Amino acid sequence: MMINYYNSDDQYHILILNQFFPPDYAPTGQLIEELAIALSEKGMKVRVFSGQPAYAFDTKEAPRDEIIKGVNIKRTRSSRVWPDRIRGKAVNSILFFIRAFFHLIRYQKTDDLLIITTAPAFMTWLGFFAHLIWRKKYICIIYDLYPNILYQLKVLPKNHAIVKLWGILNHHTWINAQEIIVLSDSMKKRIIESCPSIKHKITVVHNWADGNMIKPLNKEDNWFAQQYGLHTKFTIIYSGNMGRCHDMDTIISAAYLLTEYQDNFQFLFIGSGAQQKPLKDKMDKLGLKNVLFLPYQKKEILPYSLTACDISLISIAEDMDGVVAPSKLYSTLAAGNVVGVICPETSFLTQLVVKAQCGESFRNGDAEGLANFFLNLYHNKKLCEKMGYNARQYFCNNFSKNIAVDKYMEIIEGIRYESKKYPHR
Numbered sequence: 417m418m419i420n421y422y423n424s425d426d427q428y429h430i431l432i433l434n435q436f437f438p439p440d441y442a443p444t445g446q447l448i449e450e451l452a453i454a455l456s457e458k459g460m461k462v463r464v465f466s467g468q469p470a471y472a473f474d475t476k477e478a479p480r481d482e483i484i485k486g487v488n489i490k491r492t493r494s495s496r497v498w499p500d501r502i503r504g505k506a507v508n509s510i511l512f513f514i515r516a517f518f519h520l521i522r523y524q525k526t527d528d529l530l531i532i533t534t535a536p537a538f539m540t541w542l543g544f545f546a547h548l549i550w551r552k553k554y555i556c557i558i559y560d561l562y563p564n565i566l567y568q569l570k571v572l573p574k575n576h577a578i579v580k581l582w583g584i585l586n587h588h589t590w591i592n593a594q595e596i597i598v599l600s601d602s603m604k605k606r607i608i609e610s611c612p613s614i615k616h617k618i619t620v621v622h623n624w625a626d627g628n629m630i631k632p633l634n635k636e637d638n639w640f641a642q643q644y645g646l647h648t649k650f651t652i653i654y655s656g657n658m659g660r661c662h663d664m665d666t667i668i669s670a671a672y673l674l675t676e677y678q679d680n681f682q683f684l685f686i687g688s689g690a691q692q693k694p695l696k697d698k699m700d701k702l703g704l705k706n707v708l709f710l711p712y713q714k715k716e717i718l719p720y721s722l723t724a725c726d727i728s729l730i731s732i733a734e735d736m737d738g739v740v741a742p743s744k745l746y747s748t749l750a751a752g753n754v755v756g757v758i759c760p761e762t763s764f765l766t767q768l769v770v771k772a773q774c775g776e777s778f779r780n781g782d783a784e785g786l787a788n789f790f791l792n793l794y795h796n797k798k799l800c801e802k803m804g805y806n807a808r809q810y811f812c813n814n815f816s817k818n819i820a821v822d823k824y825m826e827i828i829e830g831i832r833y834e835s836k837k838y839p840h841r
Contacts, residue, residue, distance in 0.1 A: 427461040428832055431520075431527040433542065435512050435535045437466035437489060439478055441712045443656075443743040444535045444559055447623055449484070454821040456486040460828070463488045463527070465519050467512050470505075490519070509536030520546055529594075529831060530554035537562040538582070544589040553831055556589065557597045560661075561606060561739045568735045569660050583610070590614045594831045597621050597824075600764045602738035619827060624820045625746040625811070632752030632808055633723040640720035644708060649682040650794045652756070653725035655713075656744040658689035663731040666758045668698050669783030671707065674790060678706040681790065686710045686721060718747065726800060727775075727793060728753035730765065734780045737763040749774065749811035754803040756789055758782075774807035 432452055436445030448464065456462045468491050469478055482489045492515045513536060520530075520542070530552055532543045543554030563582040567574040590596055590611050596618045598604045608615050635641040635651070658664055671683050683706060685695065692709070699707045713721045722728070728748040732740055737760045745765070748755055755775030757765045766777040778785045793800045 427459065428828070429461045429526055429528045430455060430463070430531060430828070431523070431529075432462065432464045432531045432533075433466075433516050433539060434464070434533045435467045435509065435539070436470065437464060437478075437491065438715070440469045441715075442470070442535070443623075444533060446715065447743070448533065449487075450624075450626070450817060451821065451824065452487045453485045454817065455824065455828070458821070458825055462486070463490070465490050465492070465516055467491060467508070468493050470508070492516075492519075509538075512536060513539060513542065516542055517545070520550075520552075524550050524552070528553070529828065531557065533557040534559045534562065537565075538585070540589050540593075541585050544585070544592055547592045553594050555595045555597060555827065555831070556593050558603065558607070559599065559741070559743075561603060562586075564606065564739045565661065565736075568739060587611050590617075593617065595619060595827050597827070599623060599741035600738065602762065602764050603741060606738040619823070621820055621823045621827075622815055623741070623743050623746050624815050624817045625750040627750045627811060627816050630719050630722060630747050630750040632804065633719065635724060635726075638720050638724050640717065641724035644684070644710075644724070646682055646684065646724045649706075650680055650790075651682045651684060651725040652727045652729060652790060653684045653686065653722075653753075654729045654731075655684075655686040655722060655748075656742065657687055658685065658691040658695060660690050661733055661736050661740045662689070662691065662742075663733045663758045663780050664691045664695050666778070666781055666783050666786060667729060667731065668695065668702070670786040670790065671699070671704055672702050673783060673787040675702075675704070677791075677794075678704070680794065681706055683707045684710065684725065687712050719751075722747055722751040722753070725753060727756050727790065729756045729758070731758035732760070732763065732765070734760060736760070746811065746815045749807045749815060752804045752808035754793060754800055755807060756786060758786065768810075772806055772810035774803050774810060 432448055434444060434448045436442035438445055438449050452462045452464050464487060469476060478491055480491050530543055530546060532540045532554055534540060537560065540556040543556060546552035546554060563579045566572045567579055572579050591614060596614060598618060598620055599622060601620055604618050604620055607618060635647040641647045654667060674681055696709060730742050730745055730748060732742060755769050757769055757777040758780060759765045759777060761779055769775045769777050776789050
C-alpha cells in the first residue's frame, strides 16, 4: 500500500527542466505541463524552467514568468535565436542548457529534486553536473535515446568522438541519477545493454493522454471532419512529427497501391517535420489527389482532429525500436481509433496492438500488407468499430494520466523517504 505523504506541511520542492512548454505544441511540453500540475495537486511545490515557444505557429511569445494552477513557470528567450533552422535549433538547445545551468546556480538551494528530460537531447547531463557541484538529487526522463539516434540515422558514425563522449557523459549521468524513467521495455533494454549497472534504477512509465478531453466521436458529429469533407470518405490519418525517425515511405507506397480507390479513401497528414516536404513532393509525383496536409492543431482542436478518421497511423523507422517512442500512440488510443503501426517486428508497438486487439502491425516496407489492411476495414465496418472500441478500453485500463502520475509519485516518494520499494519494476 502506498503511504500518503501528500498532506505533509513540509512541502517537497521539485524543479522540472524541459525546453518546451505550452503554448508550444511539442508533445513533451504538453506532457510536462500536465505532470507538473498533477504533482502540484498532490502537494508538491513545483517549478518549471523552459523556453519560449518554438513549435507554436500562431504564438511567438509567452509570459516570462507565469503561475498555472499552482505551478511556477519561468521561460527563457535564449531557446529561440534561430528557431526555423536545423543548426539554429542545435544552437538554441545549447543556449537553453547554459541558461538552465545559470538558473540552477541562482536557485540551487531552493529545490529538493530535479526532474530533467531529454529535451534538448543532452539536457540530462545537467543533473550530473548539479550532483557533482551541489550533490543534487535528480530523475532523468528519457523520451529519445541519444546518441543512438545520431548513428542510427547515419548523422555520425558510431565510433565518432562526439558519439563516444556523449556515451561517457550518459553513463555518468545515469549512474548518479536517483531514477531513470523510460517509455518502453525496448528502450529499457537498450540502456541496460549500454550500462548494465543501472538496471535496478530504470522504470518504465508510459506517456499518457487526457482521456476526458480526447474521447471517441463519430465523424458525422465532428465539425472538423465536416469542415474538411472527411465524413464522406474512409479516412486514414497520420498526426504528429514527420521526422527522420519515422517511416513515411511505407505509407506513401500503400496510398499509391490504392490509386484506383482515390474516390473512397482520404489520407490526412497533420503536423510537420523533415520529411513533410519530400512527402508532399512524392505524393504529387505519384499523382495522388486524395491527400490533405494540415499544420499542427491547437490543443483544444485535438479532440476533433484526432477523431476525424477511421484509421490512425503510427510509424517508426527501421532500427529505431527502443530509440524513440511515439507519443501519438496514447492520444490515438484515447480517441478510440483503429491503429495501423509500421515498425520493426521487435517493437513494443507490435506487441501492444496484438494484445489490445485494436489494429495491426506491419514491418517497415510492407506497403502491400498495409494497403490490404485499409481495404479490409473499409469493407468491414463492424470490425473497424470493434477495434476502435478495443483501443479506447485498452487506453482506459493502461494509459490514463492518473496511472502515470501515481507511478511518478511512487518514484518521487521513494527518493524523498529513501526506504520506498518499487514493486512495479
